[in-house]
Amino acid sequence: MSGAGAESSAESGGFPDVRPRRLRTTPAMRRMVAEHRLHPADLILPAFVREGADRPVPVSSMPGVVQHSLDSLRAAAVDAAEAGVSGLMLFGVPDEAKKDAVGTPGTDPDGILQVALRAVRAEVGDALVLMADTCLDEVTDHGHCGVLDADGRVDNDATLVRYAEMAVVQAEAGAHMLGPSGMMDGQIRAIRRALDAAGHQDVGLLAYTAKYTSAFYGPFREAVNSSLRGDRRTYQQDPPNAREALRELALDLAEGADLVMVKPGLPYLDVLRQIADRVTVPVAAYQISGEYAMVEAAAERGWLDRERAIEETLMAFKRAGADLTLTYWATEFARWLRAHS
Numbered sequence: 448m449s450g451a452g453a454e455s456s457a458e459s460g461g462f463p464d465v466r467p468r469r470l471r472t473t474p475a476m477r478r479m480v481a482e483h484r485l486h487p488a489d490l491i492l493p494a495f496v497r498e499g500a501d502r503p504v505p506v507s508s509m510p511g512v513v514q515h516s517l518d519s520l521r522a523a524a525v526d527a528a529e530a531g532v533s534g535l536m537l538f539g540v541p542d543e544a545k546k547d548a549v550g551t552p553g554t555d556p557d558g559i560l561q562v563a564l565r566a567v568r569a570e571v572g573d574a575l576v577l578m579a580d581t582c583l584d585e586v587t588d589h590g591h592c593g594v595l596d597a598d599g600r601v602d603n604d605a606t607l608v609r610y611a612e613m614a615v616v617q618a619e620a621g622a623h624m625l626g627p628s629g630m631m632d633g634q635i636r637a638i639r640r641a642l643d644a645a646g647h648q649d650v651g652l653l654a655y656t657a658k659y660t661s662a663f664y665g666p667f668r669e670a671v672n673s674s675l676r677g678d679r680r681t682y683q684q685d686p687p688n689a690r691e692a693l694r695e696l697a698l699d700l701a702e703g704a705d706l707v708m709v710k711p712g713l714p715y716l717d718v719l720r721q722i723a724d725r726v727t728v729p730v731a732a733y734q735i736s737g738e739y740a741m742v743e744a745a746a747e748r749g750w751l752d753r754e755r756a757i758e759e760t761l762m763a764f765k766r767a768g769a770d771l772t773l774t775y776w777a778t779e780f781a782r783w784l785r786a787h788s
Contacts, residue, residue, distance in 0.1 A: 483765045485758070487531030487781035491578070491731070491773045495670050496520045497540040498559035508666035509736055510743045512775050514540055520563055521570045523778070530781035534576035536626060536773055537563055540672050541586055549594055550586035554612045558586070561620040568621030578653065579622040581613050581638065582629045590675030592629035592682065601682055606631050611641035618647040624705070626653045630682045636702035653731065654704035657692035657718050659684045663711050663737025670736065692718045696725065704728065706771070711735045713760060716767040723768025731771040732764040739775045754783070 470480045495514045497504055503513035515523060524535055539560025541552040552558035560579060568577055583606065584592045593606030606629065614625055625642075627634045635654050642650050660683035668675060684691060692709070699707055707726060709719045710733035723730045742760065746753035757776050764772045774780070 483762060485761055485765060485780075485784060487784055488533045489761075489765065489769075489771055490532045490777035490781055491534035491536055491576075491771055492523070492527045492532050492777035493536045493538065493733075493773050493775060494520060494523060495538045495540055496559060496563040497672075498542045498545075506666065506670045508669050508740055509775065510740075510747065512670065512736075512739070514670065517563060517566050521566055524567045524571050524575060527778045527781075528571050528574040530778045531785065532575065532777045532781050533771070534578055534624070535567065536578040536580065537567070538580045538671055539563060539585055540670075543672065543674075546586055546588040546674060548588060549609060550583035550613075553583055553586040554609070554616050556616060556620070558616075560585075561616055564617060564620035564622050573623075576623045577621060578624045578626055579617040579620075581610055581617060581625045581627040583609060583613075584629070584673065584675070585671045588674055590673045591677075592679065593631060599677075601631075603631050603633070603682075607633055607637040610634055611637050614638040614641050614650075615645045615647065618642055618645070618650045622650060624651040624653055626655060626708075628655045628658060628710075630655060630658050630684065632698075633702070635699050635704050639703040651705040652703065653706045653708055654699040655710055656695050656699045656704070656707040656722065657684055657709045657715065659686050659711060659715060661686070661711050661714070661735070661737070663714070663735050666736035666740045686714075689718050689721065693721065693725070696722055700726065700728070706731055708733060708773075709769075711738060712764055712769075712772070713738055716763060719764065719767045719769060729770040730768055731773060732767070732769040734760065734764070734772055734774040734776075736775070758783075 471477055497514035500516040502516055503519045506512045527535055541559050545552050564579060582592050584590055591601055593601035594609055596602040610627060617625055627638055635652055660680050706729045708731040709715050712732040712734045719732055742756045745751045761772055
């Protein structure tokens, strides 16, 4: 090669004039070559419902999030369905006086979560995948995710009995899918067997496969009026460990999990990626209360662009391999996506 072409090629190290920025020049160009896309159906809305509430009660550490009354919960479910959100994950907040050591409100057909499941199912039918938190932390007077033994430690096997009872009651109340979030060994197997024996073979299980003990749960504890004493380090996963999540994954899949999840989201994107690379079932991430609160607090102070930050965090989950994301922005962001499509 000779002449100007040779000179140009030599200046670029022997390569043609490659300029990746050509694919970034306009919004239409960027949209055309985007490697990942967010869709309203990727989103699941977590929601809290408070026993005895006659109006929504704001959660101070999560601006925009409330403890719903039954009426406001019905309205929120309709809004989510109309926005194209796929699912609604419900957490019940019982009257404090009804909490006890074994979480009786969790298996009472008239407990607030079961009442809410029936109300939402009657309101939206199958327009949303109605999910229930299958755990004892919101309904026990000690705030732990299981039954305690004489030494004050969580008794794994006694807790499985309670989870199985809860699961059947929640399925009978109308849940399409259950989310056992307590990180008890064998919880998926115990719940699957109980559901199948009770004739609820079609109720799915979203396994909290890697639920880490985290500083980012703080606002959630306000949202559920947590009675927690101590911490959950003996049963939630330890933050330094990633390979351990793969052992949990193998167990959940063998026991019958239909979907698997990583929680929290942003601090554990590496774990999310490893899990997504190893499974054929759908994978979810939970953008938890502390992640939500950080963005809202910074945006309120003008330290970042709120809408862009929300989109960027949700795209991080998608890029790391999540098929679904539980986020308190689900309905709002779904509407935004539709408005900009």
